[in-house]
Amino acid sequence: MSDEAADIEASAKSTVDPVKSFLSGGFGGISCVLVGHPFDLTKTRLQTASPGTYTGAVDVIRKTIAQDGIRGMYRGITPPLFGVTPIFAISFWGYDAGKRIVYALTPDRKDQALSLGELAFAGGFSAVPATLVAAPAERVKVLLQVQGQGGQSMYSGPTDVLRKLYAEGGLRSIFRGTVATLARDGPGSAVYFATYELLKKRLSAPPPRLPGSDQPSAAPPLSLGAVMLAGGTAGVAMWSLAIPPDTIKSRLQSAPQGTYTGFMDCARKLIAQDGVTALWKGFGPAMARAFPANAATFLGVELSLKMMDKLW
Numbered sequence: 418m419s420d421e422a423a424d425i426e427a428s429a430k431s432t433v434d435p436v437k438s439f440l441s442g443g444f445g446g447i448s449c450v451l452v453g454h455p456f457d458l459t460k461t462r463l464q465t466a467s468p469g470t471y472t473g474a475v476d477v478i479r480k481t482i483a484q485d486g487i488r489g490m491y492r493g494i495t496p497p498l499f500g501v502t503p504i505f506a507i508s509f510w511g512y513d514a515g516k517r518i519v520y521a522l523t524p525d526r527k528d529q530a531l532s533l534g535e536l537a538f539a540g541g542f543s544a545v546p547a548t549l550v551a552a553p554a555e556r557v558k559v560l561l562q563v564q565g566q567g568g569q570s571m572y573s574g575p576t577d578v579l580r581k582l583y584a585e586g587g588l589r590s591i592f593r594g595t596v597a598t599l600a601r602d603g604p605g606s607a608v609y610f611a612t613y614e615l616l617k618k619r620l621s622a623p624p625p626r627l628p629g630s631d632q633p634s635a636a637p638p639l640s641l642g643a644v645m646l647a648g649g650t651a652g653v654a655m656w657s658l659a660i661p662p663d664t665i666k667s668r669l670q671s672a673p674q675g676t677y678t679g680f681m682d683c684a685r686k687l688i689a690q691d692g693v694t695a696l697w698k699g700f701g702p703a704m705a706r707a708f709p710a711n712a713a714t715f716l717g718v719e720l721s722l723k724m725m726d727k728l729w
């Protein structure tokens with residue numbers, strides 16, 4: 418293969434430097450929290466306030482800003498900022514690693530562009546390393562979010578939760594909900610990344626082609642509008658699938674020890690007790706956050722990648 422052909426093939430491959438994929442994912446996570454946190458706060462206040470405190474989401478926002486100013490919408494942002502940033506960094510790094518696995522398994526491929534199925538595989542793969550961090554982080558978050566609703570608070574903060582969970586049941590207790598997190602983020606990330614890549618490609622101008630070659634000469638020009646539309650839609654697509662396993666995960670992770678034997682037991686008991694529609698609890702607030710938070714995520718990822726490409 419000539420040097421020029423090798424260059425064309427390398428640029429057509431959709432992988433990036435692993436350090437860059439990790440860092441860009443981290444930037445994406447920070448953007449996600451900065452945009453998504455006010456939605457999260459609104460949802461949590463609605464879910465936990467005593468009846469009659471708020472008439473709805475707009476009322477929460479109005480009263481919070483009237484009391485604390487715009488800063489009030491960012492109350493409690495520090496733990497998610499520290500928790501979500503590494504999860505997104507690992508997730509975007511894992512997605513890139515998944516693409517490398519596909520290329521390694523198909524060395525004789527003619528078309529360097531990955532198919533939708535291959536992108537979905539890489540997305541699903543990203544959830545494997547990300548879950549190792551996401552599952553304990555979600556266990557801590559869920560326990561902190563549900564405490565104090567009409568009773569005494571049991572935990573003073575994230576470190577206190579970890580200390581008490583370890584004392585109660587060791588690492589097994591800290592990692593409770595790992596299967597549920599994987600059940601949410603495996604299929605969810607497959608849909609997330611595949612939707613993003615598909616829409617970004619459809620919405621962006623086609624890349625210029627070298628004369629006499631059927632391979633693109635360079636990456637397509639980046640359209641920020643396309644990135645945000647594709648990213649927001651990817652978030653909505655992911656959460657459309659992810660709400661039922663997310664509901665089971667939250668129940669499992671917040672229940673006293675011994676309530677459920679595992680994911681299936683929790684699903685069975687939830688459906689028997691509250692009906693199948695209970696699996697979609699929290700659908701509205703999750704959907705309201707999904708588009709803006711993930712539009713910001715992919716904007717953060719793509720802009721930081723561009724910045725890093727200029728630097729090295």
Ligand SMILES: CC(=O)O[C@H](CC(=O)[O-])C[N+](C)(C)C
Nearest residue numbers: 505508602606609652707711
């Ligand atoms: C559960 C989660 O973190 O989902 C991310 C999108 C979001 O809305 O937070 C995507 N991903 C799992 C790929 C990090």
